[in-house]
Amino acid sequence: MIIQYKCPSCGADLQYDSKSKKLKCDSCGREMEVDDAAFDGTIPEGEGGNDAPNPDPFSANSIPDEAEFEEIEIEENQRSFKEGEGRQYNCNNCGAVVITTDDTTATTCSFCGAPVMLGDRLTGELAPARIIPFSINKEQAKEAFRKWCKNGRLTPKGFMTADRIKNITGMYVPFWLYDMGGTGEADCTATRVRSYTRGDYIYTETKYYHVYRRVNLAYRMVPVDASEKMNDTLMDLLEPFSYKDLKEFKMPYLAGYLAEKYNYNDRQLLPRVQQRVEGYADSYLRSTIHGYTTVTYNHKNINLQKINAYYTLLPVWMVCYDYRDSEHVFAMNGQTGKIVGKPPLSKGKIAAWFAGVSAGVFALLQVVTLLFFR
Amino acid sequence: MKRIYFFIIAFFCCLLLPLAPDQQVFAARAREGVYVYDGADLFTDGQEDELQKYLQRMGEKAGVGIYVLTSDDSNNGTSDRYLEDFYDDGYDRDKIVKDAVLMHIDMQERYVNIQAYGKAEGKIPDRTADKIIDAFYNDMRRGDYYRASTVFADKVNYYMNYVPIYLRAWVHLLAAMAVGAVVVGVMVSHSGGTVTTNSGTYFDSRLSGVRASRDDYIRTTLTKRRKPQETSRSSGGGGGHVSSGGHSHSSAGRHF
Numbered sequence: 182m183i184i185q186y187k188c189p190s191c192g193a194d195l196q197y198d199s200k201s202k203k204l205k206c207d208s209c210g211r212e213m214e215v216d217d218a219a220f221d222g223t224i225p226e227g228e229g230g231n232d233a234p235n236p237d238p239f240s241a242n243s244i245p246d247e248a249e250f251e252e253i254e255i256e257e258n259q260r261s262f263k264e265g266e267g268r269q270y271n272c273n274n275c276g277a278v279v280i281t282t283d284d285t286t287a288t289t290c291s292f293c294g295a296p297v298m299l300g301d302r303l304t305g306e307l308a309p310a311r312i313i314p315f316s317i318n319k320e321q322a323k324e325a326f327r328k329w330c331k332n333g334r335l336t337p338k339g340f341m342t343a344d345r346i347k348n349i350t351g352m353y354v355p356f357w358l359y360d361m362g363g364t365g366e367a368d369c370t371a372t373r374v375r376s377y378t379r380g381d382y383i384y385t386e387t388k389y390y391h392v393y394r395r396v397n398l399a400y401r402m403v404p405v406d407a408s409e410k411m412n413d414t415l416m417d418l419l420e421p422f423s424y425k426d427l428k429e430f431k432m433p434y435l436a437g438y439l440a441e442k443y444n445y446n447d448r449q450l451l452p453r454v455q456q457r458v459e460g461y462a463d464s465y466l467r468s469t470i471h472g473y474t475t476v477t478y479n480h481k482n483i484n485l486q487k488i489n490a491y492y493t494l495l496p497v498w499m500v501c502y503d504y505r506d507s508e509h510v511f512a513m514n515g516q517t518g519k520i521v522g523k524p525p526l527s528k529g530k531i532a533a534w535f536a537g538v539s540a541g542v543f544a545l546l547q548v549v550t551l552l553f554f555r
Numbered sequence: 556m557k558r559i560y561f562f563i564i565a566f567f568c569c570l571l572l573p574l575a576p577d578q579q580v581f582a583a584r585a586r587e588g589v590y591v592y593d594g595a596d597l598f599t600d601g602q603e604d605e606l607q608k609y610l611q612r613m614g615e616k617a618g619v620g621i622y623v624l625t626s627d628d629s630n631n632g633t634s635d636r637y638l639e640d641f642y643d644d645g646y647d648r649d650k651i652v653k654d655a656v657l658m659h660i661d662m663q664e665r666y667v668n669i670q671a672y673g674k675a676e677g678k679i680p681d682r683t684a685d686k687i688i689d690a691f692y693n694d695m696r697r698g699d700y701y702r703a704s705t706v707f708a709d710k711v712n713y714y715m716n717y718v719p720i721y722l723r724a725w726v727h728l729l730a731a732m733a734v735g736a737v738v739v740g741v742m743v744s745h746s747g748g749t750v751t752t753n754s755g756t757y758f759d760s761r762l763s764g765v766r767a768s769r770d771d772y773i774r775t776t777l778t779k780r781r782k783p784q785e786t787s788r789s790s791g792g793g794g795g796h797v798s799s800g801g802h803s804h805s806s807a808g809r810h811f
Binding site: 333334335336362364370371378381382383384385386387388389390391392393394395396397398399400401402403417418419420421458460461462464465469519520521522523524526531534535536537538539540541542543546547550554 | 722724727728730731732734735736738739742743746747748749750751752753754756757758759761762763764765766767768769770771772773774775776777778779780781782
């Protein structure tokens, strides 16, 4: 089931505009609230203004392509997809086959460029609960990336010009946001050490304490990347996302961007989030014990459980960059603009920094020696 | 690329820094002088000549004047006073150099005394002067005053040219390179982005909190150890002695 949003005025395709936070028509400039456009089970109006050849269902001499188009229309109404070859979607505008992978939920028609959403992959069990829409548009993302390249102190000079952005893709990456709750318990032996001098002797007094803590633990919306394709470490580095922009999921937000569905469900990813939150809980538990010189754990128990998990789409700009025949992939937080990814490193610059810092420190040591020890 | 060359040149310039002119000007400044005053006639004539040459040579190396004085008594004063007066008088009459290490052997009291003036005061504080006495003390007791005097000169030379390990150029170089490596290492590891979340990022402080907390005192243990001996560290400041002529110096003396 293909979903596209059409401009009520001119019939062109609408795209989500991160500046106005509305759907925008590039042709006539009309803007539309996301809520108004949200898909309610029927194809939005505007088909009359469609540029694509309007198939005439009654024409006997219909082109075969158009016949297919009609078939898909029927499937849309049935809200299911049963054909043997499976994943084939056709663009409502031009009728071309929309190229998708098994995971794609939103993309653009490679033929006419119209934003398309694959409705059946965004409903039911696969319906995202929430979304943070893009705050940074393509131009801003490119600009930020260029700036970042220029500030790279160790990146080669050629890289800094950053005019070789191969492609930049706005993508909604599937995440699970976990609410975790539970308790932590620690039983420790702690000491307070005090030293004082009396007469010819130095006395060391060690007071031993039995310390017990029980804490309630709650962590809200810890994100875990649910896409197989995305590098986990890269996605972790993109955090934090600000949840003030978190919205209830609506399909129009995806218009003009790529989106994928999750490959792992919330139960499969639970161990990962548990491990991470246990680390947090550990340091919180330790922070409740203070005022001691040493703390030794006799017994520690952290018990955390999933309270909720929200299937959430988070905005990421993926930047592919060609440098000396190898491709470097960077990711930018589509909300905050934070950039992560391994840039190429210049050996010359590393050597220069090393020599510079070493020489500076060496000169400083020598000057101090000359001034104070000679 | 220009910047790289700049750094590399700066780096090698710094390597040359320790070679800057420092104390080698002594030779030019050194006055032709007498270094041995053998009032108690402890040395043969031959030994006196040898010692004079030896003290001069060592003194040039050390950058200070090294003097050996012997006497049958201390002019009814202490050996300390005797040396101080000798220095004040010699300094005023240009007989001895400003930076000087003097050894006095008082045969009446069988007492050996060392004082260091000027630049030498900082390099040879009381404690170091005492160590120099240690080095030739056995020779002194045996009556081998010539040998004791040469050992004295050797030790003065050694301590004057001694550079503590933390002031040596190669140690500085290693330390600087270690700092450089750490800085560059951090830069490399940060080049791909850093973790900007911590245990507080997703923490819900409204629902979290301490539910039960106990801090029970169990017992106290007490250990004691003897205070380490007071070490009179006066390096750099010398000994804090001042001669009647107003010259500050360090000193150490011992009966033999």
